[in-house]
Amino acid sequence: MSSYKEESYDTYDDFLRPTPATLQSSNHLQTVSLIHNEQLLEQHHLQRKLEHEHDQLREQQRQQQRRTADEKKDKWRSYIGDRKQRWVFGIFAVLVCLGLLLFFFIPRIPGVDWANENDLESFTANAGFQADYSTSPASFAFSANISIQVDSSSSWIPNKMTSLQATVLDLSSSEIIGTGGFPYNAISLPARGKRNVMIPISFLGTYTSTNSTTYGDVIRACTANSTSTLLPISLSLTFKIQGVIGTKIAKLQSTRTTCPVELELKT
Secondary structure (H helix, E strand, O other): OOOOOOOOOOOHHHHHOOOHHHHHHHHHHHHHHHHHHHHHHHHHHHHHHHHHHHHHHHHHHHHHHHHHHHHHHHHHHHHHHHHHHHHHHHHHHHHHHHHHHHHHHOOOOOEEEEOOOOHHHHEEEOOOOOOEEEEOOEEEEEEEEEEEEEEOOOOOOOEEEEEEEEEEEEOOOOOEEEEEEEOOOOEEEOOOOEEEEEEEEEEEEEEOOOOOHHHHHHHHHHEOOOOOOEOOEEEEEEEEEOOOOOOEEEEEEEOOOEOOOOEEEOO
16 A cells, blocks of 8 residues: 655745646646647638638639620620611611612603794694684684693603693783693603604684784784784693692793694685
């Protein structure tokens, strides 16, 4: 049986003074504590490093997402901008084409003039019809042709003139002395050209007295005993052009036209 050996201490300080065993144990604990602290610190640094790397990765992902979004926006804006430009140019091209189509294909109103530069030849007799006059009652009746020139040089496509009606007036009295035309026929007009049209006119007039200015003008110009065959006239034309709305009017007059017939006195 072992005996317990009680150690004796001279003073209280001796009691508190560490022994080699306690010193060794304390050093061991300190070493373990340092190692543990170093491990904790290393783990903390490693965790901070991982967190930092994770933050960097997340930041890179956010930046990549921003770049991708910006690229998409830029592409969309560029696409929208290009589309707008294409639309603008497309609309402009369509308008230009429409303008050209209208310029070349829209019907135009032709010009009208005497068929000959010498308008004396534009008023001719219509053979085969009786031409006479009477003094009681004062009247005359004959048939003649008036030639006009229809100028469709401004039109790029062929067209047609319809409902052509002509009214002949005595230039001095402005009274009607003849009418005619082609009310039911269409006259073909060439593109970029001219065409002469001969209009049959029926001259007919009845007056209350031989003192009528109009009757006197016709008889003086159209009888065998007349001193002058000049019969100044005014020609009023109404017509329609296919593709153009409304009825058009053209007027011609000449002081040099001569009566194309010689009237015989009706007995």
